[in-house]
Amino acid sequence: GQQVMQIPQYQHVQEGEDFTTYCNSSTTLSNIQWYKQRPGGHPVFLIQLVKSGEVKKQKRLTFQFGEAKKNSSLHITATQTTDVGTYFCAGSKWGNQFYFGTGTSLTVIP
C-alpha cells in the first residue's frame, strides 16, 4: 500500500535556527499537502503542492515538491516557539484519500 515516510521523526532546535523536514513517498503522487498539528490538537492545513518541482512560500515556511513528485520538503527559517508541533505531509494519488506521512515533531528551545 501507499507509504509516506518523513525524516527526522523528532527535531529539537534553538529558537532562531532553521528546520527542515523531508517527506518521501513509495509511489508517484498527484499532489501533496502539508499539515501542522499542535500538541493536543488536530491537523490544520498549511499548503498544497501539485506541480513537479513546485516551490511555495508562506512567510518563514518554504515548501517544495520534487521533480519526480515522490518527495517533498518543508523548511522553516528562523524558528519561533509558535512553530512547535508535528508537521505531516499527506500524499494523494488521484484518489479521494490522503495518506499521511509519519510526521516530524518539532521542539523549539527558547
Added chain:
Amino acid sequence: EPEVTQTPSHQVTQMGQEVILRCVPISNHLYFYWYRQILGQKVEFLVSFYNNEISEKSEIFDDQFSVERPDGSNFTLKIRSTKLEDSAMYFCASRGAASNEKLFFGSGTQLSVL
C-alpha cells in the same frame, strides 16, 4: 472559519462493546473521512465517503467498522465490537468537491477501550 464538529470528545468503553462516533462535517462539503491517530503516532486513513457510499477504505477498516450518513448533516463511525487496540484519537474530516481542496479536521474523539 467553518468547523467540523465531533462528539463526544472522549469515549470510554469496555472491550467488546459497540461505539458510535459522531461528526458533523462542514455543510457544503461533499467528501467525508475518518482518520485515527494512536498517541504519538501518525494520522492513519480509515475511510472516505462520497455520494452516500464508501469511496475508499484502508486495511484497518475491516468488518468491525462501518460508516453512515443517516441524514443530511451527520456522519458516523461505528465500531461493532471494540478491541484494546482500537484505543486512539479518531478524527473526522471533510472537504469540498475540487481535487485541490484542503481537509478540514474536527477536534477528534479520544476513544479508550478498557
